[in-house]
Amino acid sequence: xxxxxxxxxxxxxxxxxxxxxxxxxxxxxxxxxxxxxxxxxxxxxxxxxxxxxxxxxxxxxxxxxxxxxxxxxxxxxxxxxxxxxxxxxxxxxxxxxxxxxxxxxxxxx
Numbered sequence: 001x002x003x004x005x006x007x008x009x010x011x012x013x014x015x016x017x018x019x020x021x022x023x024x025x026x027x028x029x030x031x032x033x034x035x036x037x038x039x040x041x042x043x044x045x046x047x048x049x050x051x052x053x054x055x056x057x058x059x060x061x062x063x064x065x066x067x068x069x070x071x072x073x074x075x076x077x078x079x080x081x082x083x084x085x086x087x088x089x090x091x092x093x094x095x096x097x098x099x100x101x102x103x104x105x106x107x108x109x
Contacts, residue, residue: 001044003027003056009068015055016072019085023108024053026069028081031060036080039099046101052108084108 006015006026015024027043030036048054059066059079070077073085078095084107085091092107 001048001054003054006055006057006065007062009065011055012065012068012072015085016088018053019089020087022051022053024055024085025104026055026057026083026085028057028059028066028069028077028079028083030079031058033079035096039080039096042099043101049101049105049108052104 015026018024027040029040043054057065057069066077066079069075069083073083073090073093075081075083075090075093080099081093081095082099082104083090083093084104086108092104094103
């Protein structure tokens with residue numbers, strides 16, 4: 001999995017712009033949570049679709065960015081959580097054991 005580290009709030013503007021050309025996923029990961037570790041591993045073991053960009057947020061280190069994501073994309077914060085961004089909007093979000101690569105790919109189509 002070629003994660004792109006999400007470490008600055010300014011990247012959210014770039015993500016919204018990028019999503020106009022290709023779907024973008026933000027994976028919000030808690031490094032203190034076993035479920036989050038399991039979901040991260042599940043995603044990494046899946047075949048990575050080449051038409052989707054994947055961003056990784058360590059929400060323990062960057063809680064401010066996690067809060068900004070909830071505000072910008074109008075989603076309730078959860079962890080672990082994936083958000084699928086297309087055309088600047090969050091069109092799909094899922095959390096905990098509901099996160100599967102197959103669902104992400106299906107929603108991105």
